[in-house]
Amino acid sequence: MSTRHSILGRVAVVGVASVGLAVALAGCSTGDTGSEGPVEITFQSWVPNIDQAVDAFNESQDDIHVTLETITAGPDGGYAKMLSAVEAGNPADVAQVGYTDLPDFLVAGALEDITSYVSDSEDLFTPWQWQSGVFDGKVYAVPQASGPLVQFYRSDIFEEAGVAYPTTWDEYYEAAKAIRATGSDRYITAFAFNQAPWMVGLAQQGGAKWFDTAGDSWQVDIDGQDTLNVFAFWQKLIDEDLVKVEADFSSEWNADLQNGNIATWISGSWADAILRGTAPDTAGKWSVGAVPQWTAGENASATWGGGSASAVLKGSKHPKEAAEFALYLNSNPDSVSILTSIGAGWPAISDISEIASLQDDPTVFDFYGGQNIWEVAAASDAAVDNSWRFPPLWSTLTSSLTDNVKSAIDSGTSLTDAVAQTQSDMVDAMTQKGISVE
Amino acid sequence: MVRQPAAGLGARIVVNGALVISALYFLLPIVWVVIAGTKSPSDLYSSFGLWFSDTPQAIENLGRVFTQDGGIFSVWLLNSLLYAGVGALGATVLAIACGYGFAKYVFRGREFLFSAVLGGVLVPATIVALPLYFLLNPLGITGTAWSVLLPSLVSPFGVYLARIHANASVPDEVIEAARIDGAGDVRIFGSISVRMMMPAAITVFLFQFVAIWNNFLLPLVMLDNQKTFPVTLGLTLWNSQTQRDPLFTQLVITGSAVSVVVLVALMIAVQRFWRADLSAGATKG
Numbered sequence: 001m002s003t004r005h006s007i008l009g010r011v012a013v014v015g016v017a018s019v020g021l022a023v024a025l026a027g028c029s030t031g032d033t034g035s036e037g038p039v040e041i042t043f044q045s046w047v048p049n050i051d052q053a054v055d056a057f058n059e060s061q062d063d064i065h066v067t068l069e070t071i072t073a074g075p076d077g078g079y080a081k082m083l084s085a086v087e088a089g090n091p092a093d094v095a096q097v098g099y100t101d102l103p104d105f106l107v108a109g110a111l112e113d114i115t116s117y118v119s120d121s122e123d124l125f126t127p128w129q130w131q132s133g134v135f136d137g138k139v140y141a142v143p144q145a146s147g148p149l150v151q152f153y154r155s156d157i158f159e160e161a162g163v164a165y166p167t168t169w170d171e172y173y174e175a176a177k178a179i180r181a182t183g184s185d186r187y188i189t190a191f192a193f194n195q196a197p198w199m200v201g202l203a204q205q206g207g208a209k210w211f212d213t214a215g216d217s218w219q220v221d222i223d224g225q226d227t228l229n230v231f232a233f234w235q236k237l238i239d240e241d242l243v244k245v246e247a248d249f250s251s252e253w254n255a256d257l258q259n260g261n262i263a264t265w266i267s268g269s270w271a272d273a274i275l276r277g278t279a280p281d282t283a284g285k286w287s288v289g290a291v292p293q294w295t296a297g298e299n300a301s302a303t304w305g306g307g308s309a310s311a312v313l314k315g316s317k318h319p320k321e322a323a324e325f326a327l328y329l330n331s332n333p334d335s336v337s338i339l340t341s342i343g344a345g346w347p348a349i350s351d352i353s354e355i356a357s358l359q360d361d362p363t364v365f366d367f368y369g370g371q372n373i374w375e376v377a378a379a380s381d382a383a384v385d386n387s388w389r390f391p392p393l394w395s396t397l398t399s400s401l402t403d404n405v406k407s408a409i410d411s412g413t414s415l416t417d418a419v420a421q422t423q424s425d426m427v428d429a430m431t432q433k434g435i436s437v438e
Numbered sequence: 439m440v441r442q443p444a445a446g447l448g449a450r451i452v453v454n455g456a457l458v459i460s461a462l463y464f465l466l467p468i469v470w471v472v473i474a475g476t477k478s479p480s481d482l483y484s485s486f487g488l489w490f491s492d493t494p495q496a497i498e499n500l501g502r503v504f505t506q507d508g509g510i511f512s513v514w515l516l517n518s519l520l521y522a523g524v525g526a527l528g529a530t531v532l533a534i535a536c537g538y539g540f541a542k543y544v545f546r547g548r549e550f551l552f553s554a555v556l557g558g559v560l561v562p563a564t565i566v567a568l569p570l571y572f573l574l575n576p577l578g579i580t581g582t583a584w585s586v587l588l589p590s591l592v593s594p595f596g597v598y599l600a601r602i603h604a605n606a607s608v609p610d611e612v613i614e615a616a617r618i619d620g621a622g623d624v625r626i627f628g629s630i631s632v633r634m635m636m637p638a639a640i641t642v643f644l645f646q647f648v649a650i651w652n653n654f655l656l657p658l659v660m661l662d663n664q665k666t667f668p669v670t671l672g673l674t675l676w677n678s679q680t681q682r683d684p685l686f687t688q689l690v691i692t693g694s695a696v697s698v699v700v701l702v703a704l705m706i707a708v709q710r711f712w713r714a715d716l717s718a719g720a721t722k723g
Contacts, residue, residue, distance in 0.1 A: 044662070048507075048679050069662040072671060073678030077658045084568055084659060088575040092662075254483035254684075270681075277684035280480065343683060 038065040039321045041093035044082060046073045047308075049342040053335050057328055064321045066094075074098055075395065079105075082313060086110040091313035093322035094329075099132035099306030100197075102141055103392040107435065111140040112312040117323035118142055124331045128386035129348040133309050136213070142326040145345030146307025147268020148380035149201050152275055155287040155369065157182070157263040165289050169233060172292045176242040179263050189264045190256065191238055192248035193405045196398035197305030198267070204302035204388055205291055206230035211391040217436035218391060222423040223416075229294070231415040238409075245409055254278050266291055268304035269346045269377035276367050283366065288373040290380060301383035306390055307345060346377055393429055400425040468698055475499060475695030479688045499692040506676075506689055513665055514672035515700065518651055520583065521668055525590030526647035533593050533642050534635055537600020538627060542613065552601070558594030567655040574660070585660035586668070590650045596642035603638035604631070640711050647708075651701055669697045 043054060043066050054068045069092060071078045079101055085091040086108070097105055105111050115138050122130055125143055133141030158165060161179045166172040176188040192198050203210070208226040212219045237243040244262060246253050256262045258279045265271065275286060293300060310326035312319050329335050333354035336347045341357045352358050358374045365372060391397060404418035404425070430437050470487055476499065481491035503511050540552050570589050571580060579585050608631050616626045632639070654670045661667055664675060673693050680686040 042662075046675060046678055048683070070664040070675065071662065072658060072674045076674050076678050077655070081659055084571055088572050090575050090580070251483045251487075258480060258484060274681070274684050277479065278483075 038063050039318050040065050040067065041316070041318050041322050041325060042067045042069055043094040043310075043325065044069045044071050044078070044092040045096040046071055046078060047096065047339075047342065047344050050339070050344065052342065053329055053338040056335055056338055057325060057332075060328070060332075060334075064318075064325060066325055074101060083108055083110055086314050089315050091315045093312060093316040093318055094310050094326050095313050096144075096308055097141060097311045098308050098394075099129075099143070099146070100390045100394040102133060102309060102311065103135070103390055104394065105311065106135055106140060107392045107433075110314050112314050112316055112319045112322075113138050113140060114142075114312050114319060114323040114326075115139040117320055118327050121327055121331060124350065125348050126350045126381055126384075128384040128388070129307060129381075131386045132306060132390070133311070141309035141311035142323070142330050143348035144308045144310055144330045145339060145347055146381070147270050147304040148346055148377055148384060149205060149266055149291050149302050149304055150269055150373070150376050150380050151264055151266045151289045151291050152271060153264040153287055153289060154260060154282070154285050156285045157186070157260060165287075166292045167290070168296050169292045169294055173233075173237070173242070176237060177240075180242050183261075185261045187242065187244040187262055189243055189266070190246040190248060190253055190262050191234055191243045192253075193245060193409050194247040194250075194402055196401040198248070199401060199405065200398075201302045201304050202234075202266070203227045203230050204385065205300055206294055207300060207385075209385075209388060211389045212387075213389065214438055217438045218430060219438050220391070220423065220427050220430070222426060223420045227419055228416045231419050235415045238415075258282065269374075269380070270343065271304075272364055272368070272373060273343055276364070284369050286368050287371055288368055288376045290376060299379075299383045300385070301380040302388075303384055307348065309348075346381055350382075352378060391426070391430070392435055393426070393433060396429045397422070397426055400429070468702075471691060471698060472695045475692040477688075479685055482688065482691070499688060500696070503689055503692045503696060510664060511669075511672065511693055511696075514667050514669040515697070517583075517666060518668040518670070518697070521586050521590060521657075522647045522650040525587055525650045526643045528587075528591040529593040529596055529646045530639050530643045532591060533596030533646075534600045534632060534639050535627070536597045537602075537638070538604045538608070538631055538635065540597070540601040541604035542608065542610075542631075555594045555597045558592075559598060563649070563653060564655050567659050570656070571659045580660050581662045581666070583666060586657050589656060590646070590653075593642060593646045593649075596646060599642055600635065600638050603635055607638075608634045636711070640708065644705065644708060647704070648701070669693070673697070 041064060045068065051068050051070075054066050058065055071081060074082075074097065079097070082091065082095050082097075083105070091110075102111070119139055121142075129143035129146055133139055133143055153165065157179060158175070161175070161182045163175045163178040164171075166175045172188070179186060179188045200210070203226070206226050206229060208221075208224055208230070210220065210222050210224075210227070212221075234243070238245060244256070246256070246262075248265075253262070257265070257275065258281065260282070265275070267274075272288075276283075290299075291301060310329055312322040312326060316322050330339070330347075331349050333349075336349055336352075337355050337357065339345075340347055340355055347355060347358075352374075358378075360372075361374070401418075401422045404421045405415060407413075408415050408418040427437050466488070473488060473490055474482060476494040476496040477485065477491045478493060478495050481493065485491040536555075540548060540555075566589070570585075574580050574585050574588070579588075612630060612634075613626055616630055621629075651668075652670065653668075654674070657668050657671050658674075661671065664672065667675065673690055676686050676693065677690045680690065
């Protein structure tokens with residue numbers, strides 16, 4: 001099906017390709033081929049201190065030299081910048097792009113097909129993370145890191161309430177009641193109506209599959225039964241005043257983490273640093289467990305907003321070298337060790353035995369009462385469903401979902417209606433953009 | 439129904455009350471950010487927003503802001519000063535000269551050109567940022583300070599203001615008198631008219647300075663290297679790192695407070711040059 005958008009996309013690709021050709025010809029005429037110096041490529045990222053990993057790559061070999069360009073985070077304008085540079089024919093060679101945003105880049109024709117350079121290395125990565133850079137059998141990005149869901153919880157509060165750690169959502173409901181009974185201001189958790197990636201993660205963990213591709217078109221199933229079950233469960237918790245309806249990362253929420261008014265937080269594995277930074281006085285009282293299951297004995301997990309990949313941008317003059325750098329950056333054990341230590345997130349590689357900071361990390365483990373919390377994260381990462389796809393127009397999805405959930409909360413209507421509304425919003429938005437929806 | 443300003447006590451209370459409320463409305467965020475800039479990361483959430491916490495640590499916070507990432511914050515501040523200072527100065531010179539030309543010389547196409555300038559006032563800077571990127575990219579100056587400075591050198595609003603002001607404050611008689619005394623046009627503009635237009639020049643400078651200082655999209659699109667970032671872009675960069683490390687929240691807040699205070703101090707310093715109506719009396723007697 002040839003939609004308006006894909007035609008435009010193709011025109012853009014042809015345009016970019018011809019600019020690329022012109023540049024290549026210009027390159028020949030100035031005669032810089034055959035010079036001895038290394039190939040120069042640029043890398044755009046906003047991960048703090050990632051220059052250490054870039055330096056390590058530059059020192060590891062003499063053929064490629066990478067220059068880091070620190071830009072503002074993708075959603076804060078970084079992606080707009082990358083896309084306009086692609087359109088102007090002057091892109092960085094490698095760019096930091098979220099798993100949730102790769103489809104937008106693909107639709108805009110902004111990604112280079114790097115299948116032939118990296119496909120041999122698929123085995124190095126966790127399957128779901130690798131798949132996030134694969135579309136229609138072609139590889140467009142090398143995964144870097146993600147945030148597999150785990151549950152942070154105050155073990156002292158669970159002890160006080162006399163409940164065991166909940167392994168199923170039924171047990172979670174009972175634990176919520178027990179914890180609610182220990183103090184008039186205390187709740188098991190905050191229902192973060194403002195946080196779409198969190199709600200998406202909960203739905204994914206409940207077995208929902210919101211998006212899939214079939215040929216050229218997308219299938220959208222936001223209001224499927226699995227999702228409705230998940231939201232109905234949270235509706236029950238809200239109606240019975242067992243969870244606190246509160247925006248996460250707000251001042252009140254931060255205060256509640258500090259004073260124990262909320263006892264758990266389901267979040268990405270990287271949230272360990274947020275807890276340690278926000279509530280240093282609660283050191284030693286926290287533990288980490290797997291997300292409760294809908295069916296006892298199962299092992300379903302999900303992620304908080306996907307993760308981050310290194311993509312080669314369309315129009316790169318050195319796609320082969322760019323792909324080589326992307327691969328090294330995210331799979332070489334030394335490089336991944338650096339990424340992990342600077343807080344880039346849970347690594348995308350499947351074998352973490354060589355990543356020193358994930359074996360023993362006293363400053364982190366002490367905060368969690370000596371628990372090796374990375375074992376929980378590793379198990380969660382391995383359990384993520386690798387058929388889950390993120391859609392184009394992710395930012396539309398997140399704003400639609402939070403808007404609808406917020407107005408449901410404000411007006412007292414049901415969360416399942418909000419989910420149904422999000423389904424129709426998303427289908428409308430995709431159709432309007434000329435993206436074919438089945 | 440419009441009330442007359444000379445109305446009674448009740449009206450004065452209403453007007454002053456409205457002014458006080460709007461002053462509070464605009465000042466409270468600044469008060470908040472300055473106060474929050476003195477708090478420790480944990481006090482930030484646990485203490486009352488509009489008053490100091492029991493354990494203020496302004497010095498420590500400032501130290502962290504200026505030492506984080508090798509002192510990059512000072513570089514951002516200096517970049518902002520460079521872009522806003524040089525850009526506003528250039529824009530002022532161009533706007534005053536241009537507005538004076540529009541006001542005092544009759545030439546073919548004058549009103550058409552002036553309408554085009556007025557049209558420029560209506561186009562938001564946000565809209566032209568991307569087209570500018572596509573224009574400057576083939577010249578190879580994207581990513582350099584020039585890519586931010588060059589577009590900042592034009593101020594359509596400044597031209598408009600300068601023309602109005604030149605009409606009102608540079609009397610034709612003064613120009614004619616200078617011509618009779620043998621002064622050339624450049625000399626008249628440089629030594630007489632510019633001085634008479636000084637209040638307009640200061641106004642254009644202040645407006646343009648603040649506009650460049652606060653501009654976000656243009657440097658966002660143009661710049662690739664954080665060493666060239668202005669403070670707006672730099673604080674956004676830090677802000678996007680709060681999710682990985684909440685301690686950055688304190689850096690962003692203290693950094694914002696510093697950048698606001700610097701801007702306010704600069705404004706107060708420049709305002710000293712703001713003298714009303716230098717030419718009053720020039721044509722009297």
